[in-house]
Amino acid sequence: MLSCGHVNFEELEIYWKSIANNISSGDREWTIEVDFSQWFHRFSYDMIVTLITGERSYSMASYYNSFSSNKVQLPNxxxxxxxxxxxxxxxxxxxxxxxxxxxxxxxxxxxxxxxxxxxxxxxxxxxxxxxxxxxxxxxxxxxx
Incomplete structure (x- = not known):
């Protein structure tokens, strides 16, 4: 059984790879400013909620959806x-x-x-x- 931290980190890694792929697939060189504090807050929040309640929280997915064109398909x-x-x-x-x-x-x-x-x-x-x-x-x- 995987720990919730491991699962949450894998989710975070998927979002970051998607962002990197979107940047590198363009015709020009792009840079993106990453606010690690926002990611860290949401990663921590997701982990704490999962540990305490046993329920998934979707704050990282929500943050990813706020600026990515490849939206995570979750109910609003x-x-x-x-x-x-x-x-x-x-x-x-x-x-x-x-x-x-x-x-x-x-x-x-x-x-x-x-x-x-x-x-x-x-x-x-x-x-x-x-x-x-x-x-x-x-x-x-x-x-x-």
Whole structure:
């Protein structure tokens, strides 16, 4: 049985080879700027989600589809959910930083800060609901 990291790395390698083939198949010399931080974030995210939930995540495929002409054929719902989830996690990390550095009084009574804090609280609630759903689905799948 292959580890999830090995499988995810093979998927990443396929995307990078496809990008390289698209560049080298043209008539002219092309260069492409690769943002390794985006790939690394999505690779890590896919690995963590797979390890924790046992479910596939498609954030690398989503990122690849965002700039490649050879799209990975996946249902739009999977791609959208993956993008939402990764954005919720990023926003939650930002929210934790803000909530730890700004007092409760300032978050509630300073209009500027409250305006920034309210969406972060909604994001936290959405993220926690999504995680609860993942856990519930995993338990239901395990019970069957």
């Amino acid at each position: 719902e999977l791609i959208e959910n993956s993008n939402k989830f990764i954005n919720e996690i990023r926003n939650h990390a930002l929210g934790v930083t803000i909530f730890m550095s700004i007092s409760s009084f300032m978050r509630h009574y300073n209009p500027f800060i409250k305006k920034k804090a309210t969406p972060l609280l909604k994001n936290r609630d959405n993220l926690f609901k999504r995680l609860d759903d993942i856990i519930r689905d995993g338990k239901n799948a395990h019970d069957i």
